[in-house]
Amino acid sequence: MKSRLYLIGMVVGLLLVAVGCMNRPLLYGVEVVPQVISPNADGVDDVTQIKYSISRPSHLDIYFVDSQGEKYYFRQGNRRSPGEYQVYFGGTIEGCMLANGVYTYVVEVTEDSTGVTERVEGELTISGADASPPELLDFTVFPDSFTPNRDGIGDRVAINFRLTERAEVEVYLLDAEGHRYPVGVPKSMWGVEEESTPLIGPHRVELEPGIIEYDYDGGIDRGTPPPPNGRYSVVAVATDVAGNSFRVEAPLMVEEGGIPLAEVKFVEFWPTIVPLGGTLHFRAIVENVGAVPIRTEGPPPETTYLATQNFNTLGYYESDGSFRVGVDFEGNSFGRRYPYRWQLGTEAELEARIIDGQRHLYLLPGQQVTVTGGIIIDEPPPRTGPHFWVGLIHEGVRIVNDYQHPTQISIGF
Known part of the structure; x- marks a missing residue:
């Protein structure tokens, strides 16, 4: 008898929770703090925190609308399960700083099962923004084709540029399908102890302004196979502390690449x-x-x-x-x-x-x-x-x- 009552109680409790979730708004608990930011990397109000909660499985959009009605998407079509979320926004969209001004922020979710959409809007002011990105000047890739196979002829490519300000730099090969192949670190960092090398991620390093030189061998000097033969773009991206990005690229052909055996x-x-x-x-x-x-x-x-x-x-x-x-x-x-x-x-x-x-x-x-x-x-x-x-x-x-x-x-x- 007691076990039956226990089971009935559990079922009733779950039903109440389900009913409560159904009655709760799809999107709730939206907060954007602070509502005025000055993204210039001075450590004061450089970013705003966006909090929101979702009660049922949905897709999320977060975007900003300027005075001309132009939309700038920060998140678009992201899948979200029920729960509480938070994200930081520092004024940049796809590596470009938004201009100073007053924007309408929109947090919008569309429920998977019904297609119902709910949104919350408010104002975000950007002022004193650092909208000047770092630059990669005099970018060269020479030669524009190479054969990374350790035969001592045409095995290496020199990738050079001049960085105008301190930034996180990523250099990689990009194929037609969007696959990335990291180039590694600049020559100035060869032999640096791993713990003292400021690696930001798998392919990113923090560099000071000046002439930067990469000596690329396709990875064969480390015993790893080079990228498959074909056409690539050598891509270099520099991102400063404010989030501004600058990108350059140049073509490169890989031929007869491989480890000789x-x-x-x-x-x-x-x-x-x-x-x-x-x-x-x-x-x-x-x-x-x-x-x-x-x-x-x-x-x-x-x-x-x-x-x-x-x-x-x-x-x-x-x-x-x-x-x-x-x-x-x-x-x-x-x-x-x-x-x-x-x-x-x-x-x-x-x-x-x-x-x-x-x-x-x-x-x-x-x-x-x-x-x-x-x-x-x-x-x-x-x-x-x-x-x-x-x-x-x-x-x-x-x-x-x-x-x-x-x-x-x-x-x-």
Whole structure:
């Protein structure tokens, strides 16, 4: 009996609550305080607080009407569940400060189930507003196309501008579908400890006025894939403390972007006993397992070194972004790893490209090549029975495959 009465009491209580909600106005408790603001970032009445309550699921509009009847929407069509809400308004609509004057504020809600609309109106005065936005002058993006694939050629874009006043700045790539790709922080902030970097959000930093320089690599230096190939706008937005915003943009094309990936698939050395003055041979199979071409440079396969030589003495030098196969050994005293290096494949196997008047060779995605070479042991090694091994070097970046197939070689002398 007691449990039945309890259930009846609960039902009656819920019905009373429901009836109370139905009888309550759809929109109530609207307050705008203060009703006079001076949005100039002096810390005094820079913003007004708008409070309102909604009794049933609705869509919300908040807008301001000037003396000419022009509407400025602060919120439009926002979905709202029953409850109490508050929001701060500092005089700006879409980054632009409203002009000084008297406005009619309107808080308006439309009930989802019935389409009934209720609104509350009042006056808001804006005076002494800072309507002068920061500016981004001399905005340049150079070059206007790049290939972020770590081949050392056309991998980077310089984004520069002059900021006229202290502001929060956001720089990003924007595609045709509205997707954003952050550019990162300016060069002046590279190496700054994370806790001391004034990051405002994922892509925003607080900057002082002056010349600002960004060096954009598409993210590949951090090992993350760059934006997909295609056309973009480089967008820079500066927002001051009063909420004024200034936006500039310029086009940028991304081509052949991606993280270069290659692997050593097979290695062998022969013979394993080499007389002094004899030749140690090797063979390695390398495959481009990535989605972008990889650049390579000589000396070509089948080149034979003297043990006292290195690739510099043959007239070849490190080239940032280039891939080479190298051979290293125990007791190496050259002062650098992998002193013996070879090009990935023959010229007939590689694709030749002329870039800025220079000829470059590329191993295409999915392509596999065999690299052979030799080392004439023209002097006794620093160690008895040293191990030799192969590596795949992405010069100026990293050793992709290290210590591949270490093989002990006996040197007779």
